[in-house]
Amino acid sequence: MKKIYICSYLILFLVSVSVIISSCGNATTQPTDVELLSSIENAFVSVAKQSTPAIVGVSAERWVDGKQFHQEGSGFIFRKNGYIFTNEHVVKGASVIKVELFGGNEFDAKLAGADPNTDIAVLKIDAKSELPVLQLADSEQVQVGQFAIAIGNPFQLNHTVTTGIVSGKGRSILADRGLIRYQDYIQTDAWINTGNSGGPLLNIHGEVIGINALIRRRDDDAPATQAVRAGAGFAISSNLVGKIGNQLVANGRIIRGFLGIRMLEAAHGIRVMGVVPNMPAHLGGLKRNDIIVKYNGQKVNNVNQFKMWIADSQVGKASQITVLRDGHERMFAVTITEMPSLQAGRPIESDSVAWKRLGVSVRKLEKGDSERYAYLTEEDRGVIVDYVRVQNSPIRQGALITAVNGQKVSSAQEFDALLQKVTVDLEPVTLDVKSRHGIEQVTVKLND
Numbered sequence: 001m002k003k004i005y006i007c008s009y010l011i012l013f014l015v016s017v018s019v020i021i022s023s024c025g026n027a028t029t030q031p032t033d034v035e036l037l038s039s040i041e042n043a044f045v046s047v048a049k050q051s052t053p054a055i056v057g058v059s060a061e062r063w064v065d066g067k068q069f070h071q072e073g074s075g076f077i078f079r080k081n082g083y084i085f086t087n088e089h090v091v092k093g094a095s096v097i098k099v100e101l102f103g104g105n106e107f108d109a110k111l112a113g114a115d116p117n118t119d120i121a122v123l124k125i126d127a128k129s130e131l132p133v134l135q136l137a138d139s140e141q142v143q144v145g146q147f148a149i150a151i152g153n154p155f156q157l158n159h160t161v162t163t164g165i166v167s168g169k170g171r172s173i174l175a176d177r178g179l180i181r182y183q184d185y186i187q188t189d190a191w192i193n194t195g196n197s198g199g200p201l202l203n204i205h206g207e208v209i210g211i212n213a214l215i216r217r218r219d220d221d222a223p224a225t226q227a228v229r230a231g232a233g234f235a236i237s238s239n240l241v242g243k244i245g246n247q248l249v250a251n252g253r254i255i256r257g258f259l260g261i262r263m264l265e266a267a268h269g270i271r272v273m274g275v276v277p278n279m280p281a282h283l284g285g286l287k288r289n290d291i292i293v294k295y296n297g298q299k300v301n302n303v304n305q306f307k308m309w310i311a312d313s314q315v316g317k318a319s320q321i322t323v324l325r326d327g328h329e330r331m332f333a334v335t336i337t338e339m340p341s342l343q344a345g346r347p348i349e350s351d352s353v354a355w356k357r358l359g360v361s362v363r364k365l366e367k368g369d370s371e372r373y374a375y376l377t378e379e380d381r382g383v384i385v386d387y388v389r390v391q392n393s394p395i396r397q398g399a400l401i402t403a404v405n406g407q408k409v410s411s412a413q414e415f416d417a418l419l420q421k422v423t424v425d426l427e428p429v430t431l432d433v434k435s436r437h438g439i440e441q442v443t444v445k446l447n448d
Helices: 002-029 035-053 237-250 280-284 305-311 353-358 412-421
Strands: 056-063 067-079 083-087 096-099 106-108 108-116 120-126 147-152 158-171 185-187 200-202 206-218 231-237 260-266 270-277 291-297 318-325 329-333 360-363 383-388 401-406 429-435 438-444
Touching: 035 056, 035 147, 035 158, 035 200, 056 083, 083 206, 108 329, 120 237, 147 206, 158 231, 185 206, 206 237, 231 237, 231 360, 260 305, 270 280, 280 329, 291 305, 291 383, 329 401, 353 360, 353 412, 360 412, 383 429, 401 412
Parallel strands: none
Antiparallel strands: 056 067, 056 096, 067 083, 083 120, 096 106, 108 120, 147 158, 147 200, 158 185, 185 231, 200 206, 206 231, 260 270, 270 291, 291 318, 318 329, 360 383, 383 401, 401 429, 429 438
C-alpha cells in the first residue's frame, strides 16, 4: 500500500511541477504593456505606409451662373491602369478635374462615370507606368467594434491618418427628396472632415471597407470650413462601391429598374404610400395602402432591401409583386421600367425640340443597355425615351425610337434635327418604336 501512495504522490508532484514550469514559461513569453502597445502602433504605421501611395488628392472646378467654384476631396487608385474612386459630390458638374498623387505628380482626370444615387464616381488618369492600388474588402465581414483607419486630405492637410472603430453598419441616413438614394453606410468615429470625401476607410490589413462620404454633426448650420466637428462619420460600404464601380468602368453609367411608388416600412412588409401615375406600379394595378409582402417570391423585409431588388430588376421584364389588400393576398405582374432621369440625378434638356414639341427627353442608346433591357439587342440603334412629361402620352418611357417619318435616328441631336424639319407646319409625326409591346409605329401631334 505504501508503494501505491508513494507512486501517487510522485505522480501528483510531477504534474504540479509540470504545470508550474508551463506557467512560468508562459509568463516569460507574455508581452509587456509597452510591447503590446508597440505591436498595435506598428500595425497602424504599417497600414499608413503601405496604403498612402495609392491615395490621391482630387480637385474640381465648376462654373455656375458665370461664377467659378473650387471643390477639393480625396480618392484612391483601385486599378493599376489609373482608375480612381471618389465621391460623386466631389466632382459634380466639374469642367476640370485634377488628381495629385502621393509623390506630388499632378494629372488631368477624366470622369469615367458617376452615380448620384450612391454618391460614387470613377475617375481615369493616363499614367506611364502601373500605379499602386488598394484592394476592396468584403464589407459583409466587417464587425462593429473593429479598428477603422481613415486617410485623406481634410482641410488641405494631405494624407492625414486618423483611427477609430466601426461604430455601426447598414446605416441609411439620407432622405430621397426626389433623387432615389441607395445607402449602405459604415459608421465610424475615426476623425473625418471636409476634404476626406472620397478617401478610403481601411481595416488593419490595409483593405478598403468603405469610401468616406459624409459626417453628421451636432451643428448642421456651422460653416463647412470650420475645423472642429463633433459627430459620426459615414463611409459607403466596399461591397456597394465595388458593384457600382465595375458598372461605371464598363458602361459609364448605372441603369436601374424603377417601380414608381412612395413607400414606408410596415409590420408585415412595405406600405405603398403613393403611386406615380403612368409608372409601372400604377400600370400594374398597385394602389395606395397596399402592403407589399413578396417580390418575385422573396419575402420583403425592409425598404432598403426592396429598393435594391427593384434597381437590379431587368427593364421591360414583368416582376411578380404580392400585396396584402383588405386582408387578402393578391399578386400583380408589374413590368419594371428604367429609372427616370430626375430620380437618377440626370438633367433634362429642357431646351431641346423633343422636350418642347413632344414633351419627352431622350438619350442615345448606350453600351450596357442591351444587357439591362429585356427587349433590346446589341444590333438595335436609336434613342431611348428617358422621361415623359405628358400624362397619357402614346410614347412610353423606356421605349426605343428608331426612326422619325421613316428616317433612321441614332442620337438625341439627330432626333431633334428631324423633329425640327416638321415643326413649321406642325404636322403629326410618325415614330418607329420598339418596346416591351414589340415593334410598332406611333403617330403623335406636335405641341405648339
